[in-house]
Amino acid sequence: MNSSAQLAAIRVLFDLMRGLSIGAGRRPKSRWSTRLLICLFSCAIGQAIAASDSRLPDGTDFIFWEQPLTFSKTYYVDGSSILSSDNGPGSAKRPFRTIGKAADVLKPGERVVIASGVYRECIRPARGGSGPDKMISYEAAPGAAVFVKARRPLRVSEDARPLENQDDSGEASAATRCQN
Numbered sequence: 538m539n540s541s542a543q544l545a546a547i548r549v550l551f552d553l554m555r556g557l558s559i560g561a562g563r564r565p566k567s568r569w570s571t572r573l574l575i576c577l578f579s580c581a582i583g584q585a586i587a588a589s590d591s592r593l594p595d596g597t598d599f600i601f602w603e604q605p606l607t608f609s610k611t612y613y614v615d616g617s618s619i620l621s622s623d624n625g626p627g628s629a630k631r632p633f634r635t636i637g638k639a640a641d642v643l644k645p646g647e648r649v650v651i652a653s654g655v656y657r658e659c660i661r662p663a664r665g666g667s668g669p670d671k672m673i674s675y676e677a678a679p680g681a682a683v684f685v686k687a688r689r690p691l692r693v694s695e696d697a698r699p700l701e702n703q704d705d706s707g708e709a710s711a712a713t714r715c716q717n
Contacts, residue, residue, distance in 0.1 A: 652681055655684045
């Protein structure tokens with residue numbers, strides 16, 4: 538919305554407000570509906586102005602990172618497939634067995650698509666993205682439910698000191714397991 542459109546919208550708002558004060562003899566229900574209309578209108582104007590203004594308070598342009606995501610390569614992980622192996626290529630037909638293996642090979646601008654399952658492992662990415670157009674993405678496959686937990690269930694005896702991140706079943710979270 539350019540500045541002339543903003544001024545026109547503000548004029549309409551003021552005209553509505555003036556109409557409210559002139560019509561003070563109306564029934565209260567009518568005044569409340571007019572006030573509601575003014576509120577809705579002013580909210581819409583405010584959002585339109587804010588959405589169209591991409592300048593920072595110091596006047597410089599705000600650079601948006603939102604760009605269509607494109608990846609140079611896609612790896613796949615499926616811990617339950619008989620064809621999966623961490624020695625394989627990580628393709629859709631021969632996926633990696635663990636997310637950790639994918640994390641080792643991913644480079645900026647690549648992604649991994651993870652199949653449903655419980656992955657009992659500690660994931661330590663070898664590198665991160667290098668910019669908005671070279672991000673590394675870890676994604677669940679469409680419709681997949683992916684859970685990352687500790688390498689194996691850790692049981693704590695009653696006399697032992699409980700772990701900080703332990704749930705009711707006596708199982709520690711991946712964050713606790715990864716610290717070791």
